[in-house]
Amino acid sequence: MHLPDEILSQILSPALTVPDRKFTSTESLSPFATYSEPSSAYLLVCKAWLRVATPLLYHVVVIRSKAQAATLARTLLQKDLNLGRFVKKLRIEGAYDAPLLTVFKNTPNVTDLYISLASIYASDDIEGLCQGIALISPTRLILQSPGGRENKSKTALIKAIAMAIPLWTHLTAFDIASFSADSIDTITSILKAISSKQQLTSVTVSELDSVDSVYEYLQLCPLTMIRLQDYSPRMSDSIPALVENATARSLLVWGEDAPVALTDVPATRKSSTLSPNSKHARSVVLISANQTVPDEILRTIFQFSKRRDRLPFLLVSKRFLRIGIEHFYAKTVLKSTFDIEAFDRVLVKYPSLRAQIRSLVVQPTWPHVLRPSSRNYPQDLLRFHNALAAVLSKLQAITRFEANAGQILCSWARLVQVASVARGLRTVSVHIVKEENVRASDAFNKLSECRFLSWTSETVFRPAEHNDVDSLGKLNELHILNSHGSFADVMARARLNALRRVVVSDDLWNTTNFKYTRLLQVHGSKLRTLELPGLQLSGLPGCIFDTCPALTKLSIVWPRNPRQPPSLPSTFFSPSSPCAHLVKLRLEFKVKNKLVFFAFHVDSSAYPDPSSVKRTDAPAREWETHFANLSKSLFPNLREIQMVHCSWPKTERDIEKSPFVCWAEVLLKRDVRLVDANGQGWRPRLTL
Numbered sequence: 001m002h003l004p005d006e007i008l009s010q011i012l013s014p015a016l017t018v019p020d021r022k023f024t025s026t027e028s029l030s031p032f033a034t035y036s037e038p039s040s041a042y043l044l045v046c047k048a049w050l051r052v053a054t055p056l057l058y059h060v061v062v063i064r065s066k067a068q069a070a071t072l073a074r075t076l077l078q079k080d081l082n083l084g085r086f087v088k089k090l091r092i093e094g095a096y097d098a099p100l101l102t103v104f105k106n107t108p109n110v111t112d113l114y115i116s117l118a119s120i121y122a123s124d125d126i127e128g129l130c131q132g133i134a135l136i137s138p139t140r141l142i143l144q145s146p147g148g149r150e151n152k153s154k155t156a157l158i159k160a161i162a163m164a165i166p167l168w169t170h171l172t173a174f175d176i177a178s179f180s181a182d183s184i185d186t187i188t189s190i191l192k193a194i195s196s197k198q199q200l201t202s203v204t205v206s207e208l209d210s211v212d213s214v215y216e217y218l219q220l221c222p223l224t225m226i227r228l229q230d231y232s233p234r235m236s237d238s239i240p241a242l243v244e245n246a247t248a249r250s251l252l253v254w255g256e257d258a259p260v261a262l263t264d265v266p267a268t269r270k271s272s273t274l275s276p277n278s279k280h281a282r283s284v285v286l287i288s289a290n291q292t293v294p295d296e297i298l299r300t301i302f303q304f305s306k307r308r309d310r311l312p313f314l315l316v317s318k319r320f321l322r323i324g325i326e327h328f329y330a331k332t333v334l335k336s337t338f339d340i341e342a343f344d345r346v347l348v349k350y351p352s353l354r355a356q357i358r359s360l361v362v363q364p365t366w367p368h369v370l371r372p373s374s375r376n377y378p379q380d381l382l383r384f385h386n387a388l389a390a391v392l393s394k395l396q397a398i399t400r401f402e403a404n405a406g407q408i409l410c411s412w413a414r415l416v417q418v419a420s421v422a423r424g425l426r427t428v429s430v431h432i433v434k435e436e437n438v439r440a441s442d443a444f445n446k447l448s449e450c451r452f453l454s455w456t457s458e459t460v461f462r463p464a465e466h467n468d469v470d471s472l473g474k475l476n477e478l479h480i481l482n483s484h485g486s487f488a489d490v491m492a493r494a495r496l497n498a499l500r501r502v503v504v505s506d507d508l509w510n511t512t513n514f515k516y517t518r519l520l521q522v523h524g525s526k527l528r529t530l531e532l533p534g535l536q537l538s539g540l541p542g543c544i545f546d547t548c549p550a551l552t553k554l555s556i557v558w559p560r561n562p563r564q565p566p567s568l569p570s571t572f573f574s575p576s577s578p579c580a581h582l583v584k585l586r587l588e589f590k591v592k593n594k595l596v597f598f599a600f601h602v603d604s605s606a607y608p609d610p611s612s613v614k615r616t617d618a619p620a621r622e623w624e625t626h627f628a629n630l631s632k633s634l635f636p637n638l639r640e641i642q643m644v645h646c647s648w649p650k651t652e653r654d655i656e657k658s659p660f661v662c663w664a665e666v667l668l669k670r671d672v673r674l675v676d677a678n679g680q681g682w683r684p685r686l687t688l
Contacts, residue, residue: 026178069096104132130160508559514539
């Protein structure tokens with residue numbers, strides 16, 4: 001089907017149009033510093049799209065690197081295409097040598113010019129930019145505040161702009177919203193040049209403090225508005241004090257040319273009361289007032305209510321209580337001994353509820369409920385366990401049991417009880433108080449339906465017995481947050497035929513006791529997903545991929561504040577046979593209270609920012625060697641390596657220093673993407 005160019009242009013315009021707010025943004029981080037698919041991809045669809053979309057694409061041109069400037073200059077020199085005539089808005093985020101002069105020579109129709117003074121460095125070659133700006137005549141000029149230290153290049157560029165303004169016959173709008181009142185002095189030469197032209201009609205400033213000083217320079221211009229970038233109606237009272245010039249106050253506008261209110265005059269509110277004769281007051285009764293809404297409909301409605309909003313529904317009427325009580329208690333969270341005792345009384349009063357409750361979460365988090373320092377702590381502890389035992393004895397139908405948080409830990413006896421009573425448990429997440437000489441089979445042999453187990457406890461299990469765990473046959477996912485070595489032995493002796501995912505968050509610091517080695521050796525061939533502390537890799541006799549050959553995703557975690565830079569074993573990417581299933585490798589480095597990539601220092605007070613890590617640093621070179629040794633023949637399906645706190649650089653200077661970019665380009669040669677925590681990968685840039 002052939003579409004006329006006019007219709008195709010209307011279809012493509014929303015995708016290729018750059019919002020003016022984005023084009024004029026003076027934020028320190030450019031809105032164009034993204035790694036998404038470039039809009040130029042639309043031009044590659046077909047010849048018709050290329051023909052129609054090219055003028056739309058070149059309507060707004062953003063230059064962010066020397067390579068982009070050089071490529072654009074070469075493109076504009078192709079006289080047969082004459083693409084420069086389409087350029088209406090030009091945003092320049094740095095000084096990019098001589099090619100900029102060629103760009104200006106071939107873009108005669110530029111109406112909006114954006115220049116970033118913040119991205120100009122002393123070593124930059126600004127000759128092309130300084131000479132080129134005199135060759136156009138924009139209608140609007142947007143300047144980004146220089147910020148930081150002054151340098152000769154910034155000073156020379158400001159001087160060149162001031163000298164070019166007398167040649168700009170169409171300049172009517174000036175945007176200096178990124179300049180504070182204190183930084184206006186840096187562009188006095190530009191303001192004086194604009195004033196001498198006496199043609200400016202609009203100026204945009206950031207704050208009220210700047211209005212008087214800017215208007216003092218521009219009062220000879222035929223100004224029709226002074227637009228405030230940052231304004232709130234709450235500032236109306238302070239306008240007379242901050243803007244002394246009455247004429248300047250009368251020119252103030254905000255947002256979409258909305259006049260700024262100089263006084264707080266309450267707006268007259270229209271009455272919201274509808275008259276009896278209003279057509280909106282009339283209603284059509286769709287059902288009889290005597291018709292009863294079926295119970296099933298009410299049950300469906302209750303399912304959409306949030307947990308905190310459920311109780312008011314139950315208090316509406318006896319019917320609402322009867323219908324909604326099952327939904328209210330289906331997923332129960334108990335946060336104190338008082339809650340547990342009250343819940344037990346509910347179960348006694350409404351026996352039918354016992355078969356409806358599917359989830360029980362016990363989190364005694366009230367700070368005043370259980371305190372070891374309290375004189376009554378032993379009695380309170382006994383009361384808690386007795387109340388919980390009474391509740392668990394009545395819940396045969398629950399499929400989810402969580403007791404992994406709070407001021408009091410669940411006991412082994414309670415886990416044995418819930419496993420014995422609720423034989424259909426599918427999810428178990430517990431933090432068990434430490435006990436000695438415990439028989440694992442008392443609880444684990446009764447969890448025959450369990451699919452998910454999260455374990456946190458230093459409980460010591462008995463040595464190998466004849467009645468080892470043999471009923472976790474449906475366990476699919478095992479999380480170990482903390483454990484005694486005997487727990488790993490118990491899991492290693494269990495069959496665990498359905499086990500596919502293991503997450504070990506324990507022993508992040510341990511470099512001598514590799515208690516999970518046997519567990520991985522026994523069950524590694526079944527695993528599809530594994531998360532393991534990086535220091536535990538040293539305990540394996542060989543490569544992790546030889547121990548777990550069927551992995552599709554592997555996550556390696558390094559501890560907070562490590563004593564040495566995170567590293568991988570030299571054999572990490574050297575399995576004895578191809579690892580054909582691995583698709584994703586995830587690397588997480590924890591430092592202090594946030595994730596950062598490297599901690600090069602033993603001193604815990606020094607944590608370098610990820611962007612400060614240079615590709616020439618020794619740890620960075622070591623990782624580059626690891627990635628360079630990655631053989632595609634050994635990992636044929638590996639598509640992605642995720643570094644959780646990978647920080648992609650936003651400027652051309654940072655790109656040159658970033659080790660992440662270096663590693664990403666090494667991996668791209670092997671058809672592997674390096675991505676950050678959000679799954680955003682590096683996109684190769686134009687190069688000279």
